[in-house]
Amino acid sequence: VSAYTASLRGYRLAALGAVILAVLGSILACAALAYSAFERELRPEALRKAETVGHVVDALAVKAMRYQLPLEKLPGIDELFDGLEKQNPEITWIAILVDEKPIFARGQQAHARLAENRVELPLITMGDPAVLEIAVDPAWVAHLFREMALDMGVILLVSLVISMELAIYLTGAGDFRSASVVQGALHAASRGDFRGVTTVAAARGEARALLSALASAVDTLAMKRTLLAAAIARRWPRRNADPREREALRAALARLRAATREYVLPSAPVPDAGRVDASNVLGAMRAPFFLFLFSEDLSRSFLPLYAGSLPVGPFAIPVHLVVSLPISIFMLIVALSQPTLGTWSERVGRRRAFLAGGLVGACAHLASAGAGSLSELLVLRAIAGFAWAVAFVAAQGFVIDHTDRDTRTRGLATFVGIIMAASICGPPMGGLLADGLGPRWTFAIGALLATGATLLAWRDLPRAAAAKRAVRPVRARDYAAALANPRFAALLALAAIPAKVIVIAFCFYLVPLYVAESGYNAAMAGRIIMLYSVMMVLGVPITTEVVERIQRARHTRPHALFVAGGLVVSGLAGLLMLMPLGLWGTAVLVFLLGIAQAISIAPQSAMVADVSSADMGRVGESAIYGVYRLIERLGNAMGPVIAAFLLQLAGFQAAFAAIGASVLLCGIAFYAMFRNGNAPARAGART
Amino acid sequence: MLKETTRSQLWLSAWVIGFSVAMACLLLGFKHRAALDGLQRARLLLVATETREVVERNLTFGISFTDIATLPDVLASTRSAEALIAGIDVVDADGKAIYSTDPTRRGHYIEMEWRDVMRRAGGEPWHARDGADAVQAAPIRNSFGLTLGHAIVRYRLDALNAASVQFVRNLALDGLAVAVVGTLALFLLLRWVQTRLERRLARLHAAFEGQVRDARPGSLSAEAAEARVKIDEARHALEAAEAALGEPAGAPARVDAAS
Numbered sequence: 001v002s003a004y005t006a007s008l009r010g011y012r013l014a015a016l017g018a019v020i021l022a023v024l025g026s027i028l029a030c031a032a033l034a035y036s037a038f039e040r041e042l043r044p045e046a047l048r049k050a051e052t053v054g055h056v057v058d059a060l061a062v063k064a065m066r067y068q069l070p071l072e073k074l075p076g077i078d079e080l081f082d083g084l085e086k087q088n089p090e091i092t093w094i095a096i097l098v099d100e101k102p103i104f105a106r107g108q109q110a111h112a113r114l115a116e117n118r119v120e121l122p123l124i125t126m127g128d129p130a131v132l133e134i135a136v137d138p139a140w141v142a143h144l145f146r147e148m149a150l151d152m153g154v155i156l157l158v159s160l161v162i163s164m165e166l167a168i169y170l171t172g173a174g175d176f177r178s179a180s181v182v183q184g185a186l187h188a189a190s191r192g193d194f195r196g197v198t199t200v201a202a203a204r205g206e207a208r209a210l211l212s213a214l215a216s217a218v219d220t221l222a223m224k225r226t227l228l229a230a231a232i233a234r235r236w237p238r239r240n241a242d243p244r245e246r247e248a249l250r251a252a253l254a255r256l257r258a259a260t261r262e263y264v265l266p267s268a269p270v271p272d273a274g275r276v277d278a279s280n281v282l283g284a285m286r287a288p289f290f291l292f293l294f295s296e297d298l299s300r301s302f303l304p305l306y307a308g309s310l311p312v313g314p315f316a317i318p319v320h321l322v323v324s325l326p327i328s329i330f331m332l333i334v335a336l337s338q339p340t341l342g343t344w345s346e347r348v349g350r351r352r353a354f355l356a357g358g359l360v361g362a363c364a365h366l367a368s369a370g371a372g373s374l375s376e377l378l379v380l381r382a383i384a385g386f387a388w389a390v391a392f393v394a395a396q397g398f399v400i401d402h403t404d405r406d407t408r409t410r411g412l413a414t415f416v417g418i419i420m421a422a423s424i425c426g427p428p429m430g431g432l433l434a435d436g437l438g439p440r441w442t443f444a445i446g447a448l449l450a451t452g453a454t455l456l457a458w459r460d461l462p463r464a465a466a467a468k469r470a471v472r473p474v475r476a477r478d479y480a481a482a483l484a485n486p487r488f489a490a491l492l493a494l495a496a497i498p499a500k501v502i503v504i505a506f507c508f509y510l511v512p513l514y515v516a517e518s519g520y521n522a523a524m525a526g527r528i529i530m531l532y533s534v535m536m537v538l539g540v541p542i543t544t545e546v547v548e549r550i551q552r553a554r555h556t557r558p559h560a561l562f563v564a565g566g567l568v569v570s571g572l573a574g575l576l577m578l579m580p581l582g583l584w585g586t587a588v589l590v591f592l593l594g595i596a597q598a599i600s601i602a603p604q605s606a607m608v609a610d611v612s613s614a615d616m617g618r619v620g621e622s623a624i625y626g627v628y629r630l631i632e633r634l635g636n637a638m639g640p641v642i643a644a645f646l647l648q649l650a651g652f653q654a655a656f657a658a659i660g661a662s663v664l665l666c667g668i669a670f671y672a673m674f675r676n677g678n679a680p681a682r683a684g685a686r687t
Numbered sequence: 688m689l690k691e692t693t694r695s696q697l698w699l700s701a702w703v704i705g706f707s708v709a710m711a712c713l714l715l716g717f718k719h720r721a722a723l724d725g726l727q728r729a730r731l732l733l734v735a736t737e738t739r740e741v742v743e744r745n746l747t748f749g750i751s752f753t754d755i756a757t758l759p760d761v762l763a764s765t766r767s768a769e770a771l772i773a774g775i776d777v778v779d780a781d782g783k784a785i786y787s788t789d790p791t792r793r794g795h796y797i798e799m800e801w802r803d804v805m806r807r808a809g810g811e812p813w814h815a816r817d818g819a820d821a822v823q824a825a826p827i828r829n830s831f832g833l834t835l836g837h838a839i840v841r842y843r844l845d846a847l848n849a850a851s852v853q854f855v856r857n858l859a860l861d862g863l864a865v866a867v868v869g870t871l872a873l874f875l876l877l878r879w880v881q882t883r884l885e886r887r888l889a890r891l892h893a894a895f896e897g898q899v900r901d902a903r904p905g906s907l908s909a910e911a912a913e914a915r916v917k918i919d920e921a922r923h924a925l926e927a928a929e930a931a932l933g934e935p936a937g938a939p940a941r942v943d944a945a946s
Contacts, residue, residue: 008884008887008907011880011883011884011887014880014883015877015880018873018876018877018879018880019703019873021876022700022703022704022869022872022873022876023703023704023707023869023873025869025872026704026707026708026711026865026866026868026869027707027708027711029865029868029869030708030711030712030715030858030861030862030865031711031715033858033861033865034715034719034858034861037719037854037857037858038719038722041719041723041850041854042719042722042723042726045723045726045727046726048726048730049726049729049730049733052730052733052734052769053733055733055737055768056733056736056737059737087729088729144718144722148714148715148718151714152711152714155707155710155711155714156707158710159703159706159707159710162702162703162706163699163702163703166698166699166702166703176884179884179888182888182891183907185914186891186895186907186910186911186914187910189913189914189917189918190910190911190913190914190917191917192917192920192921194918194921204691204692205692205885205888206885206886206888206889206892207888209888209889209892210888210891210892210895213892213895213896214895214914217915217918217922218918220922221918221921221922221925224922224925224926224929225925228925228928228929228932231929231932232932235932248931248932248933249932251928251931251932252928252929252931252932253928255924255927255928255931256925256928258924259921259924259925259928262920262921262924263917263920263921263924265921265925429710432710432713432714432717433713435717435721436713436714436716436717436720436721437717
């Protein structure tokens with residue numbers, strides 16, 4: 001990071017720090033206020049439970065009395081105490097006292113010191129009077145709050161992501177945008193590159209004053225240069241008539257050339273860099289699109305469990321297949337509908353297409369909340385998948401319509417960034433809501449969010465979005481032509497499909513079920529799934545940068561190595577589940593899967609153009625990428641079904657390992673096939 | 688009327704803090720209810736387990752499941768010992784009440800929703816709720832491990848619901864206060880950052896206008912000063928070309944929209 005880009009970044013970080021501080025402070029304040037209420041209301045209930053536990057021991061003492069057995073010789077007390085301690089973790093001291101001395105005891109006696117923290121029950125005995133003493137852990141409520149710390153952390157992270165989205169929605173990039181333009185403009189001007197100077201017409205305050213002064217000075221240069229060039233051109237025809245004129249023109253031209261060599265002189269007024277930078281080309285589409293994706297991602301952590309809880313009806317379908325179907329149907333509809341939706345969305349306009357997608361999605365979520373059977377849910381998830389595809393294509397088309405060759409890559413990167421941001425926020429929030437309110441209410445909240453997205457789009461999206469160019473839909477012969485290329489087919493079979501199968505099979509299907517099987521709730525599944533998106537968001541820009549650096553430094557395309565590396569790491573993540581790591585294993589698996597996908601996703605996309613360069617002219621780049629996306633998304637649909645089959649056949653560990661091993665082998669085969677095929681870097685190739 | 692920046696910052700603060708406080712309060716509300724519910728259910732499971740043990744003890748003595756004469760008294764005394772319990776039923780494997788603290792329930796099947804949950808429980812303790820009524824149950828097995836029936840403790844969720852509503856109401860008020868204070872705090876912090884940024888930009892402006900002489904080399908202020916130097920040099924170069932040509936120097940300056 002150069003000094004000039006870093007110098008004003010501190011203010012952006014300070015603003016982020018302010019948000020973290022305020023959100024953290026607010027969450028802690030809520031927790032602190034709730035703590036005393038928890039103590040006040042839960043401790044008496046815990047003591048009542050301790051009393052009931054006491055009755056179990058009392059029943060044993062009565063039995064001893066009936067058999068005229070001294071309490072000290074009562075068998076099975078130790079085992080009973082062990083069981084009670086295990087089943088009631090809040091009870092940390094349980095003892096039978098005779099003359100205030102314990103004859104049987106478990107736990108920490110110190111916890112029984114406070115009278116308000118223990119219950120005492122007199123026991124009927126053959127000999128001296130005995131008392132049963134049970135104490136509740138004084139730090140029990142604190143333990144409950146410690147258990148909530150992870151959830152609070154998730155709320156903090158999601159709040160930060162949402163605050164960034166909100167900041168962009170409410171202020172564009174605001175003063176930080178102006179500051180960033182100031183930096184760039186000063187840096188360019190200090191090097192004498194006056195064409196690199198830009199301004200922000202909507203800037204405010206000091207930024208506006210500085211940018212105006214700078215632009216004014218550079219505009220003066222532009223004006224002088226223009227006037228000088230005009231004067232030279234006007235007097236040029238007279239150069240042969242008057243020797244003094246010729247000498248003056250020669251001297252002026254020499255000085256102008258010298259100045260042009262020394263500086264990049266401006267030829268036009270300083271351009272406006274715009275209220276938002278190229279990374280925010282989504283503009284008005286950003287907030288509705290984020291909200292819409294968020295509404296769909298809410299169900300990621302609990303959908304398999306919800307499907308499993310619904311009556312199957314007369315169909316004799318294995319339970320593991322039942323729970324995989326809603327995800328597979330969703331993905332299948334997305335895959336099949338996208339190729340035709342592109343041209344439709346262009347014809348009706350991005351705004352109308354997005355509104356239709358949002359509205360249908362909201363209805364599908366609301367109806368999913370009331371689904372009475374698996375077949376109903378499958379139909380509704382298919383409709384939701386269609387709505388998602390409509391909204392996705394409309395948003396993607398919006399980016400394409402509002403970007404040019406120079407800004408499209410960055411625009412699409414922002415588009416992917418929003419998808420990732422929604423996938424960070426959706427699963428953990430959905431898990432939290434599902435645990436508290438239940439899956440049906442969480443679907444209803446999803447419907448509310450999708451409605452909000454539709455309303456925002458209705459208010460903010462421009463009404464007339466004229467089509468820039470007609471895109472030819474992908475036809476069957478395009479598929480045949482593209483797939484006839486063995487290297488393209490190998491890229492799909494060995495990299496694109498396995499990469500999608502493993503992500504969807506693990507993150508959307510096996511992990512939520514495994515977490516539930518291990519006795520944890522949907523919120524835990526959501527938190528673990530979130531790791532994948534976090535690693536993707538952090539990893540993709542780093543990978544892109546590294547690939548570009550290697551490309552520049554060595555003049556080779558290292559993409560195949562990155563793709564194979566990603567597949568191998570994905571495969572190893574699956575094999576990791578053979579180790580007895582329990583829930584930690586799942587977290588590490590998802591973490592590694594996020595890294596693996598971050599390594600391979602962008603290079604894999606770029607390789608499509610490399611391996612199909614011969615077909616590009618004949619079939620067209622759009623058609624090639626259309627085929628690639630369709631096949632890739634069919635991998636999405638296959639993932640849960642393959643996982644369900646393996647789970648039904650051999651259980652969790654074998655399902656994770658089998659998929660992992662297959663992907664690992666694909667990675668090795670892919671590298672063997674493509675390692676020598678790294679073409680020299682071509683200008684304009686996608687990275 | 689608030690300036691646009693101020694209004695945006697206030698909205699941003701309110702939304703971000705409002706969202707995080709609302710989610711934190713929701714989480715606390717869920718946790719409070721789950722903890723209270725868990726304690727009640729665990730307590731009532733102990734009661735159901737005790738009842739089951741009484742039945743199973745009688746079965747080991749060879750007494751038929753339907754002929755345990757002492758059971759109604761045991762059920763009545765257990766029920767009276769615990770205010771939360773609305774009733775205790777001992778049902779057969781089909782869900783028909785053989786014994787009950789409520790005489791009108793004897794010989795009748797328990798509610799259909801509960802029977803569904805009972806069938807799905809697969810011989811494990813189970814819990815079901817139907818509106819404000821809930822049950823906690825433990826399966827009764829004979830010495831061969833065959834499930835003969837279930838000991839079911841019925842209870843009302845009114846107390847739990849009332850405690851949860853009260854907690855959420857209090858927390859909502861506290862949350863509102865926290866949200867207001869948090870919003871103001873974040874707004875002030877953002878204002879502070881913005882003020883510092885404005886000052887820094889003002890210093891850069893001064894450096895650009897040549898009013899700062901001791902800018903640290905490599906700093907942005909030094910770049911601002913250097914930018915002015917380069918602009919002046921370029922202007923002098925162009926003016927020198929104009930002078931060589933004999934054309935008048937100068938050009939209209941850019942009209943600042945702010946002025």
